[in-house]
Amino acid sequence: MELKFEITVIPVSDVDRSKAFYASLGFRLDADFTTARGLRVVQFTPPGSAASVTFGEHLTEQEPGSARGLHLVTPDLATARAELVSRGVDVTPIWHDRDGIFHWAGTANRVDGPHPTATSYGSYVSFDDPDGNEWVVQQVVEKLPGR
Incomplete structure (x- = not known):
């Protein structure tokens, strides 16, 4: 079996503030979309990494900052x-x-x-x-x- 680690979801309180922060780190923005029902997905990949971080709206029930x-x-x-x-x-x-x-x-x-x-x-x-x-x-x- 082959399994590759792709993403981890991190809990944030302000998606746009987090988006600006991860962009400022030089992470690559891979996605930012919102569905008709309000699910927002923002994904960044660190330079040189095969795995990404995702955050947004309605993606996790974890408390912001708990990762x-x-x-x-x-x-x-x-x-x-x-x-x-x-x-x-x-x-x-x-x-x-x-x-x-x-x-x-x-x-x-x-x-x-x-x-x-x-x-x-x-x-x-x-x-x-x-x-x-x-x-x-x-x-x-x-x-x-x-x-």
């Missing part, structure tokens, strides 16, 4: 962070997990600075969208075998 741990990956975390900052995003400084394996929820176990020995999978920055949906950007220079 946590949405992950993006980049081979150059410092450059990605600098570009996000230049686009007006409030991004954390680079951090890593004290245990060195993925990361805990929220800010628990965070240590300032990049992981001292890992070039891949160990260093992160994070930011929230206007509703508080949490995005984590992880540095991955070289993927583990089979990924």
Whole structure:
């Protein structure tokens, strides 16, 4: 069986404000349509990604801002962070997990600075969208075998 992850729906309170935010990140706008019955679908794809985020009207019953741990990956975390900052995003400084394996929820176990020995999978920055949906950007220079 072949299955590819295509989209995740994120809960937002103001669709147009969110649309402007994701456009400001440099994400590609793939769709923005409203059905006759009021279902609105807005879809964006991050640069270089095969998966997209979707938000709109009547798409989810989740509370706006309740999406946590949405992950993006980049081979150059410092450059990605600098570009996000230049686009007006409030991004954390680079951090890593004290245990060195993925990361805990929220800010628990965070240590300032990049992981001292890992070039891949160990260093992160994070930011929230206007509703508080949490995005984590992880540095991955070289993927583990089979990924």
